[in-house]
Amino acid sequence: MKKRILITGGAGFIGSHVVKLFVEKYPEYSIVNLDALTYAGNLENLKEVEGAPNYQFEKVDIQDAEALDAVFSKHKITDVIHLAAESHVDRSISDPLAFVKTNVIGTVNLLNAAKKAWGEELDQHLFYHVSTDEVYGSLHDGGFFLETTPYDPQSPYSASKAASDHFVRAYANTYKMKTVISNCSNNYGPNHFPEKLIPLCINNIKNMRPLPVYGKGENVRDWLFVKDHARAIDTVFHKGKPGETYNIGGFNEWKNIDIVRLLCKKMDEKLGREPGTSEQLITFVKDRAGHDLRYAIDATKIQKELSWEPSLQFEEGIDLTIDWYLQNQDWLDHVTSGSYQDYYREHYES
Ligand code: NAD
Ligand code: DAU
Numbered sequence: 417m418k419k420r421i422l423i424t425g426g427a428g429f430i431g432s433h434v435v436k437l438f439v440e441k442y443p444e445y446s447i448v449n450l451d452a453l454t455y456a457g458n459l460e461n462l463k464e465v466e467g468a469p470n471y472q473f474e475k476v477d478i479q480d481a482e483a484l485d486a487v488f489s490k491h492k493i494t495d496v497i498h499l500a501a502e503s504h505v506d507r508s509i510s511d512p513l514a515f516v517k518t519n520v521i522g523t524v525n526l527l528n529a530a531k532k533a534w535g536e537e538l539d540q541h542l543f544y545h546v547s548t549d550e551v552y553g554s555l556h557d558g559g560f561f562l563e564t565t566p567y568d569p570q571s572p573y574s575a576s577k578a579a580s581d582h583f584v585r586a587y588a589n590t591y592k593m594k595t596v597i598s599n600c601s602n603n604y605g606p607n608h609f610p611e612k613l614i615p616l617c618i619n620n621i622k623n624m625r626p627l628p629v630y631g632k633g634e635n636v637r638d639w640l641f642v643k644d645h646a647r648a649i650d651t652v653f654h655k656g657k658p659g660e661t662y663n664i665g666g667f668n669e670w671k672n673i674d675i676v677r678l679l680c681k682k683m684d685e686k687l688g689r690e691p692g693t694s695e696q697l698i699t700f701v702k703d704r705a706g707h708d709l710r711y712a713i714d715a716t717k718i719q720k721e722l723s724w725e726p727s728l729q730f731e732e733g734i735d736l737t738i739d740w741y742l743q744n745q746d747w748l749d750h751v752t753s754g755s756y757q758d759y760y761r762e763h764y765e766s
Pocket of ligand 2: 506
């Protein structure tokens with residue numbers, strides 16, 4: 417059967433890299449990108465594939481169950497890779513309900529649409545749910561997140577993602593839907609919306625604006641280049657075992673303050689500034705409420721069972737990322753105009 421894959425959230429940061437990888441690598445598949453184009457979705461992220469014969473776009477909100485049914489039937493969707501979500505922890509703290517609506521109800525709508533469309537042949541189709549390592553909570557005493565680590569979400573965002581993961585497993589158990597889930601660590605790279613730490617700092621360093629570091633900057637994240645996550649999603653989609661979970665990460669832990677200092681150093685060099693210029697912009701600000709101390713993924717399972725591993729060293733990835741932002745001023749201007757200004761003022765300046 418020819419694959420007609422519905423990728424949700426394909427206009428966002430990670431989704432756009434997944435769409436591009438699938439459209440370019442698999443001309444024999446049809447790829448339908450479904451996205452509501454919220455503040456985080458941007459069709460400029462997809463200009464490389466816009467006219468490709470195996471690519472189509474549907475502007476649909478996953479909260480709209482009827483519209484989802486129509487997309488399944490119009491495109492005779494065979495498989496789903498689900499990335500659409502509200503993804504920013506800080507926004508989940510100020511508006512948790514938006515996260516319930518998209519991440520929980522939207523995911524259940526999508527599961528229902530797939531179940532309805534695939535009817536008696538649920539076992540011939542795959543529902544792949546893309547999730548986060550934040551569902552495992554915060555590591556305080558060393559160790560790593562394994563696929564078997566109990567869920568312990570701490571923010572409204574991670575609670576909503578945990579709930580969506582549980583619904584996917586419940587549909588596998590109850591209705592025998594063929595599902596797979598992956599939980600990934602922090603991504604970085606081109607097209608990252610500048611509300612997240614790395615692109616926010618790149619943009620602010622460029623414009624000589626303060627670099628807001630929450631608390632003491634001691635929190636630790638495990639960073640993975642976005643194209644390596646997209647490669648992992650390709651691997652799990654094609655080789656993952658139904659019913660399984662795969663943790664994806666870079667074995668690459670950094671304290672926030674060290675990342676910010678690295679960005680300052682590299683950007684001083686690239687912009688021809690005196691060494692130490694950008695570091696003066698570092699400003700320690702009020703901590704994020706309930707801020708998880710450390711995330712760290714043990715990605716041994718996907719490495720051993722599916723032969724995936726990151727392709728880039730962190731510093732190479734950071735160089736590529738900074739260069740992309742310096743070369744794509746139009747993209748930055750577009751996404752930082754309008755509502756971004758309001759968000760920034762409200763979150764950082766009030
Ligand atoms: P993003 O915020 O950049 O993009 C989300 C996309 O989903 C946007 O294009 C947006 O328009 C779309 N969307 C939002 N609400 C929608 C709705 N109701 N209906 C249809 N589309 C909607 O997010 P991202 O960082 O690319 O994350 C993608 C997925 O990967 C999410 O499920 C996230 O939880 C997960 N994830 C992200 C990271 C990370 O570091 N960014 C790490 C692990 C997992
Ligand atoms: O771990 C995977 C998760 O990574 C994904 O599921 C989320 O969708 C994604 O947004 C990301 O969540 P984080 O909260 O870790 O990412 P963020 O870039 O918002 O923050 C990274 C760290 O930097 C975190 O410890 C908070 C801190 N931070 C963030 C911002 C925006 C600051 O110190 N200052 C800031 O202004």
